[in-house]
Amino acid sequence: MNVEIVTIGDELLLGFTIDTNAAHLARQLAAIGVQITRRQTCGDSASEIASAVREALDRTGAVITTGGLGPTSDDMTKESIAAIFGRAMERHEAIIDALKARWKSWGRSGELPLSNYQQAMIPAGARILNNGHGTAPGIWLEDARGRWVAMLPGVPREMRGMLADELLPLVRARVTGEPQVVVSRTLRTTGVGESAIADQLGLLAKSPEGVSLSYLPGWEGVDLRLTSRGRNAADATAALERAGSALLQIVGPATYGEGDTDLAAVVLAALREQGLMLAVAESCTGGLLGERLTAIPGSSDVMLGGVIAYANGIKERLLYVDAEVLRQNGAVSEAVAREMAAGAARATAADVAISITGIAGPGGGSAEKPVGTVCFGLFVQGRIRSTRAVMIGDRDEIRRRAAQAALNLLRRALLEPAETDVSRIP
Amino acid sequence: MNVEIVTIGDELLLGFTIDTNAAHLARQLAAIGVQITRRQTCGDSASEIASAVREALDRTGAVITTGGLGPTSDDMTKESIAAIFGRAMERHEAIIDALKARWKSWGRSGELPLSNYQQAMIPAGARILNNGHGTAPGIWLEDARGRWVAMLPGVPREMRGMLADELLPLVRARVTGEPQVVVSRTLRTTGVGESAIADQLGLLAKSPEGVSLSYLPGWEGVDLRLTSRGRNAADATAALERAGSALLQIVGPATYGEGDTDLAAVVLAALREQGLMLAVAESCTGGLLGERLTAIPGSSDVMLGGVIAYANGIKERLLYVDAEVLRQNGAVSEAVAREMAAGAARATAADVAISITGIAGPGGGSAEKPVGTVCFGLFVQGRIRSTRAVMIGDRDEIRRRAAQAALNLLRRALLEPAETDVSRIP
Numbered sequence: 001m002n003v004e005i006v007t008i009g010d011e012l013l014l015g016f017t018i019d020t021n022a023a024h025l026a027r028q029l030a031a032i033g034v035q036i037t038r039r040q041t042c043g044d045s046a047s048e049i050a051s052a053v054r055e056a057l058d059r060t061g062a063v064i065t066t067g068g069l070g071p072t073s074d075d076m077t078k079e080s081i082a083a084i085f086g087r088a089m090e091r092h093e094a095i096i097d098a099l100k101a102r103w104k105s106w107g108r109s110g111e112l113p114l115s116n117y118q119q120a121m122i123p124a125g126a127r128i129l130n131n132g133h134g135t136a137p138g139i140w141l142e143d144a145r146g147r148w149v150a151m152l153p154g155v156p157r158e159m160r161g162m163l164a165d166e167l168l169p170l171v172r173a174r175v176t177g178e179p180q181v182v183v184s185r186t187l188r189t190t191g192v193g194e195s196a197i198a199d200q201l202g203l204l205a206k207s208p209e210g211v212s213l214s215y216l217p218g219w220e221g222v223d224l225r226l227t228s229r230g231r232n233a234a235d236a237t238a239a240l241e242r243a244g245s246a247l248l249q250i251v252g253p254a255t256y257g258e259g260d261t262d263l264a265a266v267v268l269a270a271l272r273e274q275g276l277m278l279a280v281a282e283s284c285t286g287g288l289l290g291e292r293l294t295a296i297p298g299s300s301d302v303m304l305g306g307v308i309a310y311a312n313g314i315k316e317r318l319l320y321v322d323a324e325v326l327r328q329n330g331a332v333s334e335a336v337a338r339e340m341a342a343g344a345a346r347a348t349a350a351d352v353a354i355s356i357t358g359i360a361g362p363g364g365g366s367a368e369k370p371v372g373t374v375c376f377g378l379f380v381q382g383r384i385r386s387t388r389a390v391m392i393g394d395r396d397e398i399r400r401r402a403a404q405a406a407l408n409l410l411r412r413a414l415l416e417p418a419e420t421d422v423s424r425i426p
Numbered sequence: 427m428n429v430e431i432v433t434i435g436d437e438l439l440l441g442f443t444i445d446t447n448a449a450h451l452a453r454q455l456a457a458i459g460v461q462i463t464r465r466q467t468c469g470d471s472a473s474e475i476a477s478a479v480r481e482a483l484d485r486t487g488a489v490i491t492t493g494g495l496g497p498t499s500d501d502m503t504k505e506s507i508a509a510i511f512g513r514a515m516e517r518h519e520a521i522i523d524a525l526k527a528r529w530k531s532w533g534r535s536g537e538l539p540l541s542n543y544q545q546a547m548i549p550a551g552a553r554i555l556n557n558g559h560g561t562a563p564g565i566w567l568e569d570a571r572g573r574w575v576a577m578l579p580g581v582p583r584e585m586r587g588m589l590a591d592e593l594l595p596l597v598r599a600r601v602t603g604e605p606q607v608v609v610s611r612t613l614r615t616t617g618v619g620e621s622a623i624a625d626q627l628g629l630l631a632k633s634p635e636g637v638s639l640s641y642l643p644g645w646e647g648v649d650l651r652l653t654s655r656g657r658n659a660a661d662a663t664a665a666l667e668r669a670g671s672a673l674l675q676i677v678g679p680a681t682y683g684e685g686d687t688d689l690a691a692v693v694l695a696a697l698r699e700q701g702l703m704l705a706v707a708e709s710c711t712g713g714l715l716g717e718r719l720t721a722i723p724g725s726s727d728v729m730l731g732g733v734i735a736y737a738n739g740i741k742e743r744l745l746y747v748d749a750e751v752l753r754q755n756g757a758v759s760e761a762v763a764r765e766m767a768a769g770a771a772r773a774t775a776a777d778v779a780i781s782i783t784g785i786a787g788p789g790g791g792s793a794e795k796p797v798g799t800v801c802f803g804l805f806v807q808g809r810i811r812s813t814r815a816v817m818i819g820d821r822d823e824i825r826r827r828a829a830q831a832a833l834n835l836l837r838r839a840l841l842e843p844a845e846t847d848v849s850r851i852p
Contacts, residue, residue, distance in 0.1 A: 012449075013452060013462055013463075013464070013465065014452050014453065014456055014462070014608060015448065015449035015450060015451070015452030015453040015456070015462075016449075016453070016610070016640075016651070017449070018444060018445075018446055018449050019444075019445060019448070019449070020444055022441065022445070022467070023438075023441035023442075023443070023444050023445070024441060025441070026439060026440050026441030027440065027441040027442070030440055030441070036439055036440070036441075037439075037468075037469075037474070038439075038466060038467065038468050038474065038478060039439065039466065039467045040464060040465065040466045040467075041448070041464065041465045041466075042463075042464050043463070048463070048464065052464060055481070182440065184442075214442075225442070280713075280734065282713070282716075283731075284720075285717070285720075286713075286716045286717050286719065286720025286721070286725075286729075286731075287706075287708070287712075287713030287714060287715065287716025287717040287720065287732075287734065288713060288717040289713065290708075290712045290713025290716075290717075290734040290736075291711070291712050291713040291714040291716075291717050293712065294710075294711075294712025294713065294734075294736055294825075295712070295821070295822065295825070297787075297788055297789070297821060298789075299712075299736075300736060300737065303712075303736050303737075304736060304737040304739065304740055305709075305712075305733065305734040305735050305736035305737055305740040305744075306713075306733075306734045306740075307731065307732075307733055307734070307744070308706065308713065308716040308720075308731040308732045308733070308734065309731050310716075310720055310725075310726060310729050310730060310731035311726065311729075311730040311731055311774075313730065313774075313775070314730055314731040314732075314774055317773065317774065317775075318731075318733070318744065318773060318774070347743065347744060348737075348739075348740055348743065348744070349739070349743075361723075362723055363723070363724075395721070395723060396721065399721070
């Protein structure tokens with residue numbers, strides 16, 4: 001089954017709003033075997049909506065729109081598309097009753113505003129798609145030849161809920177035969193570069209087990225996305241399973257999770273498992289590492305906190321860094337990183353402490369210590385190690401990469417203590 | 427002048443990549459008086475590209491594409507569009523020479539890969555758009571009737587550079603008569619809710635000085651976006667100037683900047699101006715406030731650092747919070763927030779210190795202190811104040827709103843010390 005998507009709204013067309021609905025729709029539909037062949041965006045103009053939808057219908061006979069279902073005069077999706085199908089608009093009293101009940105439950109005073117009555121106007125013969133997260137109902141309109149348009153709201157939360165609850169079941173029921181699905185699986189790696197991974201994978205680098213492999217490098221590391229196309233759902237799952245296992249055999253040590261796993265959550269789980277309490281000592285990252293760890297709900301049972309030692313004076317006062325060590329080695333040095341980690345453990349009585357001190361730029365670099373130079377110290381129950389790396393990117397990226405590398409040092413120290421070679425930071 | 431945009435790529439169509447290029451193009455073109463009438467996205471298929479571009483050309487005679495200019499077999503934008511114009515592909519030796527020079531300058535060994543030669547194939551009679559940020563040249567193709575297609579690369583950084591350097595000047599030269607532009611100006615407010623702002627604005631709430639006003643609420647506050655349409659560039663600038671002034675007269679105290687100003691930068695500038703050094707004490711935000719302050723280049727001349735006091739033990743050990751005050755009031759209390767701020771100043775010798783302690787959730791709330799309850803302490807040269815608020819949203823949003831509210835307390839204390847009513851946190 002081929003479907004086109006039409007997203008509607010001046011804000012989208014003018015670029016004031018980034019269109020995330022289209023991507024979400026495409027992924028969800030591909031996963032049930034529907035192919036998106038094209039998508040369009042048009043403004044809040046009745047004639048533009050009508051021509052975009054009519055042209056899409058002529059190509060595929062199946063169209064999903066988002067936006068233009070609200071109560072204001074800008075919202076003309078329903079009328080424009082009803083006209084294509086030659087349908088009149090009818091008022092549904094049940095929708096007005098539901099809107100009035102909602103209005104009351106919100107504790108609003110007075111009558112339901114007149115503009116809301118517009119939301120109860122539905123094309124004759126249409127099927128209503130319930131909106132569990134807002135007021136605008138969605139609409140399914142179909143002609144005698146089986147050509148259909150589904151109209152969803154533009155607010156992403158409402159659109160996503162209605163898609164899952166109402167539209168996907170309707171569409172799935174129309175996919176005839178055994179659908180060919182597009183499904184992905186993502187392995188998250190960090191600490192190893194894109195080309196090094198490809199080299200390690202060798203013959204598997206392009207298309208392991210007949211599924212395609214994409215390399216998605218970013219500040220968190222390199223995500224490896226496996227995508228199966230042209231298989232039924234069961235075969236796709238099996239192929240992704242085989243391909244994932246083949247990859248893991250080779251890039252296992254660099255892999256910290258799947259999907260949208262956060263490395264900070266992996267580290268917290270390992271600490272919890274081993275009954276260890278953590279502290280951080282941050283210079284150039286200024287709190288970013290602490291922020292990532294405490295972003296995970298429940299982190300308080302292993303995360304004590306730490307020190308943002310941005311100025312050298314704070315490194316001395318709160319982390320017991322020796323003024324002479326600072327003077328001789330500079331703040332960005334493995335010697336200072338070690339003292340910071342040890343000092344954080346001493347100040348907080350933590351079992352494990354990690355420190356970061358580096359040059360995030362744009363200023364402050366030198367030939368010996370260029371912008372991006374970052375030193376890390378790691379304290380684990382009395383044992384102290386350190387390492388040094390040069391991160392690429394701008395200030396923001398250097399800081400993000402440094403925090404991620406610190407988390408990866410923790411991960412490896414906790415999960416592969418024997419093998420951890422702390423020099424293997426990217 | 428009406429233009430359509432066609433963005434090309436399977437990754438876009440399948441929803442694996444969010445299309446940010448289309449929004450950027452639309453904003454940049456609207457600002458020089460070009461109207462985007464529709465945009466389309468199609469996959470890496472020669473026939474789909476050809477039909478999407480041909481249909482767009484038939485409607486407007488002017489089309490901009492992004493994507494599909496790379497060196498691989500997926501990249502078929504040039505050939506598909508050359509075919510619409512009936513042009514053959516020609517090899518440009520100058521492009522090959524430039525690619526070879528680049529290859530050498532990267533320190534790569536061996537010969538330029540054969541796939542790169544594909545990038546030197548250009549439709550006959552086309553104008554080449556230089557790529558200052560990558561290898562794929564852009565293309566401007568035009569027929570005898572003046573209908574044109576401009577092809578830009580899909581990598582956002584390359585696309586933006588080529589648009590600014592090469593394409594916008596070409597398009598601007600073709601806008602005849604006095605162009606009607608769409609231009610925006612955004613005032614950033616925080617600490618006051620959307621409906622409170624609308625109430626304050628009264629008659630100005632909808633369309634001050636004849637320009638439209640949009641309310642964009644988020645965790646940073648409410649951005650007020652003024653948009654002028656249907657005026658020439660000079661009139662648009664003047665109308666936005668008048669509207670901005672009218673708004674500022676009313677919402678001035680809540681306004682911290684324009685465009686993409688970061689409140690952290692405003693606070694750092696005020697501290698610098700007054701020669702004051704800052705420290706932070708963070709519990710529920712776990713480093714987020716420090717991260718925001720140190721994200722600004724040059725922050726080290728006023729930001730000392732601080733303490734991430736996530737566990738109560740750290741509040742006692744590093745911030746001198748009294749165990750009895752903690753026991754009696756609980757960690758989330760104004761009493762503890764005051765001690766945290768004073769303790770941060772004492773520990774770091776800062777002139778100004780701000781503390782945050784709250785319940786970010788999802789767990790930990792009670793009837794008296796629901797999830798979202800956050801207490802703030804503010805130390806300014808020996809004077810200590812505190813306040814309390816309830817933030818809305820999930821864990822992430824509560825933390826972001828808390829850090830922003832802390833920055834706003836600092837802003838008001840530094841810039842309007844006489845008027846600061848610290849109870850006015852949203």
